[in-house]
Amino acid sequence: xxxxxxxxxxSYNTKEITHHxxxxxxxxxxxxEQKLHNKIEVMVVDNGSQDGSPLMIKEDHPEVxxxxxxxxxxxxxxxxxxxxxxxxxxxxxxxxDVYLEVDSLYKALAYxxxxxxxxxxxxxxxxxxxxxQPSAGNLPNFLNTIFWIMGISAIPALKRVTHPxxxxxxxxxxxxxxxGWITGAFFMLKREVFEKTQGFDENxxxxxxxxxxxxxxxxxxxxxxxxxxxxxxxxxxxxxxxxPNLALVNELKxxxxxxxxxSSIYFLIKIFLILGLILRVITFTLLGKTKRAKAYVDGLxxx
Numbered sequence: 248x249x250x251x252x253x254x255x256x257x258s259y260n261t262k263e264i265t266h267h268x269x270x271x272x273x274x275x276x277x278x279x280e281q282k283l284h285n286k287i288e289v290m291v292v293d294n295g296s297q298d299g300s301p302l303m304i305k306e307d308h309p310e311v312x313x314x315x316x317x318x319x320x321x322x323x324x325x326x327x328x329x330x331x332x333x334x335x336x337x338x339x340x341x342x343x344d345v346y347l348e349v350d351s352l353y354k355a356l357a358y359x360x361x362x363x364x365x366x367x368x369x370x371x372x373x374x375x376x377x378x379x380q381p382s383a384g385n386l387p388n389f390l391n392t393i394f395w396i397m398g399i400s401a402i403p404a405l406k407r408v409t410h411p412x413x414x415x416x417x418x419x420x421x422x423x424x425x426x427g428w429i430t431g432a433f434f435m436l437k438r439e440v441f442e443k444t445q446g447f448d449e450n451x452x453x454x455x456x457x458x459x460x461x462x463x464x465x466x467x468x469x470x471x472x473x474x475x476x477x478x479x480x481x482x483x484x485x486x487x488x489x490x491p492n493l494a495l496v497n498e499l500k501x502x503x504x505x506x507x508x509x510s511s512i513y514f515l516i517k518i519f520l521i522l523g524l525i526l527r528v529i530t531f532t533l534l535g536k537t538k539r540a541k542a543y544v545d546g547l548x549x550x
Contacts, residue, residue, distance in 0.1 A: 248336050248437070249285060249336055250283045250285040250336075250337065250356045250359075250360075251285050251286040251287070251335035251336055251337065252279075252285065252286075252287045252288075252335050252336075252337045252338070252339060252352065252356060253287075253288050253290065253330075253333030253334060253335040253337070253338050253339070254272065254276075254287060254288070254289045254290065254338075254339045254341055254352075255290050255291075255292060255326060255329035255330060255333060255338065255339065255340050255341065256268065256269070256272075256289070256290070256291045256292070256341050256342070256343050257291075257292050257294060257322065257325045257326055257329065257340070257342065257343065258291050258292065258293045258294065258296060258300050258304075258343040259293070259294040259295070259296055259319060259343070260296045260297060260298045260300065261296075261298075261300065261343045261344060262296070262298045262299055262300040262303050264343055264344050264482065265291070265300055265303070265304070265343040266303055266307060266308075267346065268341070268342075268343050268344065268345060268346060269289070269291075269304070269307075269308050269311060271346045271347045272289060272341070272347055273289075273308075274347075274349050275347040275348065275349055275350070275351050275352045275353070276289065276352060278349050278350060278352070278353055279350075279352040279353040279356065282353045283353065283356060283357075285356070286335065287335075287352070288312065288333065288334065288335060289308075289310070289311045289312065290311065290312040290313075290314065290329055290332065290333060291304055291308075291311055291312070291313050291314070291343075292314045292316065292325045292326070292328055292329040293313065293314065293315045293316060294316055294318070294319045294320055294321070294325050295316050295317055295318040295319045295320075301313060301315040312332075314328065314329065314332060316328070321449070321451075321452035321453055322431065322447070322451075322452070322453050322456055323446075323447035323448060323449045323450075323451050323452065323456045324447070324449045326340050326431070326446065326447055327445075327446040327447055327449065330441050330446055333438075335438070336437065336438050337356065337359070337435065337436070337437060337438065338435070338436050338437075338438060338441060339352070339355070339433070339434070339435045340431055340433075340434040340435075340436075341432070341433060341434075342431070342432040342433070342481065344432075344481060344482035344483065345372075345432050345433055345479050345480065345481050345482075346479060346480040346481075346482075347479050348477065348478060348479065350477065351370070351477050351478070351479055354476065354477035355368055355370065355435050355474075355477060356435075358472075358474055358476075358477075359437075362423075362472065364470050364472075365470060365472045366436065366437050366439075366440050366464070366469035366470050366471070367429065367434070367435070367436045367437075367440060367461070367464060367469060367470070367471040367472070368429070368435045368436070368471075368472050368473075368474060369382055369383050369426065369429025369430060369433060369434065369435075369471075369472070369473045369474070370382070370433050370473075370474055370475065370477050370478055370479060371420060371474075371475035371476075371477070371478035371479075372430065372432060372433065372478065372479060372480075372481045373478055373479075373480055373481070374480070374481070374483070375480060375482065379417060379420055380481055380483065381413065381414065381415055381419075381420065382420070382429060382430040382432065382433070382473070382481075383414075383419075383420070383426040383427075383428065383429045383430065383473040384411065384412045384413050384414050384419075384426065384427055384428055384458075385410045385411065385412050385414065385426070385427040385428075386412060386427035386428060386458065386461065386462055386465075387412045387458065387502060387505060387506070388412075389510075389512060389515070389516060390409070390410075391409055391410050391411055391412050392412070392502065392506075392516055392519070392520075393516070393519045393523075394409040394411065395411060395412065395413065396519060396520050396522075396523030396524065397519065397522070397523045397526070398523070398526075398527075412427065412428075412458070420473070420475055421475065422475065423472060423473065423474040423475065423476065424472070424473060425470055425471060425472055425473075426471050426472065426473040427458075427461060427465075427471070428457055428458045428461035428462075428471065429457065429461065429471060429473055430457060431456065431457040432479075432481050433479055433481075434457065440464055440467075440469050443467055443469075444460065444463050444464055444467055444469075446460065447459075447460050448460065448463075448508075450504065451501055451504060453497060454494065454497040454498050454500070454501045455497075455498060455500075455501025455502060455504070455505055456501070458501075458505065459501070459504070459505050459508070459509075462505070462509055492538060492539065492541070492542030492545075493542075495542050495543075495546060496542060496545045496546050496549055497549075499520070499546045499549040499550055500549040502520075502550075503517075503549060503550050517550055520550045521547065521550065524543045524544075524546050524547050524550075525543075525547075527540070527543040528540050528543045528544055528547075531543065
C-alpha cells in the first residue's frame with residue numbers, strides 16, 4: 248500500500264475558517280509530498296453553505312476539488328459522499344475548523360508504516376490557547392454509560408477505573424494506544440476500512456456518528472489508534488452556534504440509537520438514564536442553573 252492520500256473537508260457556513268484551514272492544509276500537503284513523494288488530493292464537500300464558501304473555494308483554492316451540495320446533508324452523509332468520490336489508499340476526514348501543523352500529514356502517514364496494526368488513526372487535538380482537547384475514548388457500554396449519567400465517572404478517584412466513553416484524564420491522551428473511538432475532526436483511515444464498513448450511519452445527522460462507526464469498524468476486526476505525537480488545532484463547533492445543552496440532548500438521542508442498534512439491553516440502560524437525568528434536573532435546579540436543568544429535562548424526551 249502506498250501513501251497516497253485523499254483529504255476530505257466538510258464545510259458548512261465557515262468561509263473564512265475554511266479558507267484558513269485550506270491554507271494550513273496546503274502547507275502540510277507540500278511538506279508531506281516532499282518527504283514521502285506521494286500524491287495528495289484535497290476535496291471540499293460543501294453542505295449547502297449560504298455564506299459564499301463555494302465561490303471562495305473556486306476563486307482562492309482552484310486546485311481543490313469542490314462538491315457543492317444543495318442542502319445540509321449532515322456530517323455522516325456529507326463525509327460518505329466525499330469518501331465515495333475519493334480515489335487514494337488513505338483517507339483523511341478533516342473538519343473545516345481544524346488547522347494542521349506543517350508536519351501533521353507526514354507524521355500521520357508515517358505512523359501507519361511503523362504500526363502495521365493501525366487501520367484508523369486519530370491525533371492530539373488542542374484548543375487555540377494550547378489546552379488539550381479530548382479527542383478519543385472508550386466505546387459506550389452498559390457500565391460506563393451508567394457511571395456517566397449517574398456522575399460516578401466524574402469522581403476524580405474513579406475516573407480511570409470506570410473506563411468512561413468521554414475520558415478527561417490527561418494520562419489517557421499522553422501516549423499512543425488503541426482506542427474505542429476517535430473524533431471525526433481528524434479521522435484518518437485506510438480505504439479498505441471504508442469499503443468494508445460503508446462509512447458513517449446516515450441515520451445519525453450529528454453527534455455519536457463517529458462512535459457508532461468505530462463500533463462497526465472494530466466489529467470487522469480493524470484497529471483504531473490514538474497517537475499524541477502529532478497534533479492539530481481544533482476551533483470546535485465553528486460551523487454552528489454551539490450550544491452545549493443542545494449537544495447534550497443530541498448525544499442522548501445518539502446514545503439511544505447506538506444501543507438500540509448494537510445491544511439488546513437498552514431497556515435496562517434507559518432506566519438508569521431516566522434516574523440520572525432526574526437527579527441532574529433536581530441538582531441543577533437547586534443550584535439555580537435553570538438553563539442546564541432544562542437541558543436535562545429536554546434530554547428525558549430523547550430517551
